Amino acid sequence: MKISEIVDILDADLLTDVSSMDNEIEKCGSSDLMSDILAGQSEKSLLITGLLTIQAIRTAIIAGIGGVVFVRGKEPAKEIIEMANDADIPLLRTRYSMFVTSGRLHNAGMTGLDGQR
Amino acid sequence: MASFSKCYAIKKNDFIKAGDASIKIKNLLKSTDIDPAIIRRVAVCGYEGEINVAMHGGNGKICIDIGENQITIKIDDDGPGIEDIDLAMKKGFSTATDKWREMGFGAGMGLPNMFKNADKFNIESEKGNGTHITMEFSLKGNI
Numbered sequence: 001m002k003i004s005e006i007v008d009i010l011d012a013d014l015l016t017d018v019s020s021m022d023n024e025i026e027k028c029g030s031s032d033l034m035s036d037i038l039a040g041q042s043e044k045s046l047l048i049t050g051l052l053t054i055q056a057i058r059t060a061i062i063a064g065i066g067g068v069v070f071v072r073g074k075e076p077a078k079e080i081i082e083m084a085n086d087a088d089i090p091l092l093r094t095r096y097s098m099f100v101t102s103g104r105l106h107n108a109g110m111t112g113l114d115g116q117r
Numbered sequence: 118m119a120s121f122s123k124c125y126a127i128k129k130n131d132f133i134k135a136g137d138a139s140i141k142i143k144n145l146l147k148s149t150d151i152d153p154a155i156i157r158r159v160a161v162c163g164y165e166g167e168i169n170v171a172m173h174g175g176n177g178k179i180c181i182d183i184g185e186n187q188i189t190i191k192i193d194d195d196g197p198g199i200e201d202i203d204l205a206m207k208k209g210f211s212t213a214t215d216k217w218r219e220m221g222f223g224a225g226m227g228l229p230n231m232f233k234n235a236d237k238f239n240i241e242s243e244k245g246n247g248t249h250i251t252m253e254f255s256l257k258g259n260i
Contacts, residue, residue: 035226038161039233051221055168058136059221062143062164064157 001025001110003067003090006046009108010069010094010101015081020090023066029113030102034059040113048101052076057083065089071098124180127170127194132220135171138179139163142190149183155254158234159188162252165227166192172217173197174248188254190235199242206232206240 003021007014014021023044030048031037034055037047043064049056050071057080060068068084070076073095084091094101111117123145125138143160147153163179170177170192177194199205206228213223232238235252242248 032221033224033226034221035165035224035230038165039226039230043157049221053220054133055136055220055222058140058164061140062136062157062160064153 001108003092005108006067006069006105007092009104010092010096012069012092012094015070015076015091015093016085016089020067020088023090025066025110027111027113027115028102028105030098037065038063041115042113045113046105046110048098048105050074050098052080054080054083056080057087057089060084060089061087067092069094069101071096071101120185121183122180124178127167127174127177127179127192129171129175129196131171132216136164136167139167142179142181145181146183146188151188151256155188155256159190159254162231162234162254163190163192165230166190166250166252168222169227170194170196170248172213172222177247184256186255186257187236188256190250190252190254192250192252193247194249195247198244198246199240199248200244202240202242 003023025046028046029042032051037059044066047065047068052074067090069092139160142163146156167179174194175196180191182189204210208229209225211223211225217223236255237253239251
């Protein structure tokens with residue numbers, strides 16, 4: 001699934017530049033605990049989180065995450081968006097909760113980090 | 118790639134910069150022909166270790182050595198040390214402060230993640246003498 005399709009499913013705003021809109025994402029991880037993301041098979045996955053910190057983006061870079069969704073309409077600080085742009089990681093913002101965000105993507109065919117549905 | 122070594126400083130309680138050295142290390146390794154799966158394991162171990170130092174350890178440093186057959190990551194700090202290493206290695210055990218938990222840490226997975234991702238993992242620590250971790254990653258079969 002492309003980032004552009006995820007934007008539609010979540011009625012999301014794309015917060016970063018559009019260069020990585022064609023990233024293919026097949027699995028998702030919902031967490032506010034960075035070590036859970038680092039421990040999982042999170043390469044090229046979508047990170048769904050309510051954690052708007054610089055460390056969420058660092059975790060995404062380290063883990064090789066394909067995109068990050070901030071839930072509940074939260075607006076990240078400018079430096080967070082800049083860091084994601086520099087690393088070419090798309091950042092999305094949706095008004096939906098983590099539960100509804102996960103449900104919508106699951107309904108659209110996404111799996112968890114371990115491939116389970 | 119010829120042998121290469123570099124160290125980066127880690128500062129106590131630096132919420133903003135902690136982890137930056139591991140991104141530099143990851144970018145450095147991406148410029149080589151090393152398997153991306155190994156690069157990810159090195160980066161995860163470096164990052165977890167760096168956060169641990171900033172969160173618990175005090176001031177310290179992370180060093181990478183890239184050899185012909187292996188990558189070595191050494192993380193040393195001058196912090197309070199770990200009283201019970203077996204307990205610290207247990208999944209879910211954490212002594213993280215509320216401030217670090219707000220940053221998304223304190224899951225009690227840092228040391229277990231490092232142990233899992235490194236081919237060789239050694240930790241030395243005692244109360245009052247800091248913590249010293251060495252991790253090796255084989256570039257050719259098993260070490």
